Amino acid sequence: MAKARDTEQHIVDTARKIFLVEGRLHATTEDIGKAAGLPRTSVHYYFRTRDVLFKRVFTEALEELTKGLNSIVESDLPFAKKIEQYVETWLTFSIMYPHLDTFVVTEIINQEYVPVDKKAGVRMNDFMKQIQAAMDKGILLKMPPVHFMLNLFSLLRYPSIAAPLYKQLLDVSDRQYQKLLKERKAYILKALLKNNKK
Amino acid sequence: MAKARDTEQHIVDTARKIFLVEGRLHATTEDIGKAAGLPRTSVHYYFRTRDVLFKRVFTEALEELTKGLNSIVESDLPFAKKIEQYVETWLTFSIMYPHLDTFVVTEIINQEYVPVDKKAGVRMNDFMKQIQAAMDKGILLKMPPVHFMLNLFSLLRYPSIAAPLYKQLLDVSDRQYQKLLKERKAYILKALLKNNKK
DNA sequence: TAAAAATTTGACATAAATGTCAAACTTTTA
């Protein structure tokens, strides 16, 4: 059996869970090894340094996300439909990897190399043009597109990032909070779209 | 001159800047000392351990925030005015200490003691009742109050937390991003309140 | 102004995390 590749993948999976799902950004190679049922040195055998593993997890997740989103933004669905799909995809991803941008932000703060997709800026500008057009048509609340975008990402990301805090403040279980997050699509759209009937 | 208290305060101020403003949550006592123009051991002289200093910064900031917000929530301003002031206070604080809740969340994740104000849960429930009443009156978009609250905090906090990322994505300077943040009040309210004229 | 108290800081001890190496072991391949 291809044990090697299995073990390597198993370590990546374990690290992804620790870093992106649990948000334990400073987990040590010891922690990761233990969680994977391996000695710490196995982690070093496959990835040499902790940093290589860290970047691998991080890059893979970003790629996965980007792939999903691009196809939506570039599609020629009507804007209302497009934004709905966009929110849904992000929301799913957000719940799956609640700490992805904490991760990115931490890296930037600590002056680490962050593989910013060169095309990300261009795509963002393109998206903002689509937003402006939708505002002109009266589908969206009127405001500078950059604020619309900040609103959108705030509503999508913050409740996942700050989950541990709000679970405590609202005194709800993991399961209940997960349920809340999944319900959010409707209320995010309500805060962004114009037709605020009732 | 009361040099002692000065030095102690100077260390707290420096640490606050590093932890809450720059978001360098793992800055070492060496880093803090250096930034304060002191040897690392001075930090230990005043606070014994890094953790004591860490918790001090954190507790003080939370107290400062809580004090400001309580007077607003407990006031008997009409709700529309109240929410406006609430947003303004939070926004100012948010810009001043962009990393406060990253801080809290990290603490919770790492199972550290977090001094959750016992009354915070109660106040939150009270606030949600006020929200419900405002929805009944048609001032706010209708939705479960908990989602309104998540929306509110998302809109207030995320752009500050994720500033390093969006500065890069939008390719804007520190100053320009600060300006954006200050403009947000109007657009946050627009996404929350009902009277979406034009 | 001399003794007491408080402070500053360099030197030391300890702990925690990382990364390397080589010996033991397993799997593959020729």
Added chain:
DNA sequence: TAAAAGTTTGACATTTATGTCAAATTTTTA
């Protein structure tokens, strides 16, 4: 099936951060 290649893991070396101590210095107080 034997040698080559790949893997696992314990032992070691290094690095980084923390915290303590005591000697030197400064400030306060009686």
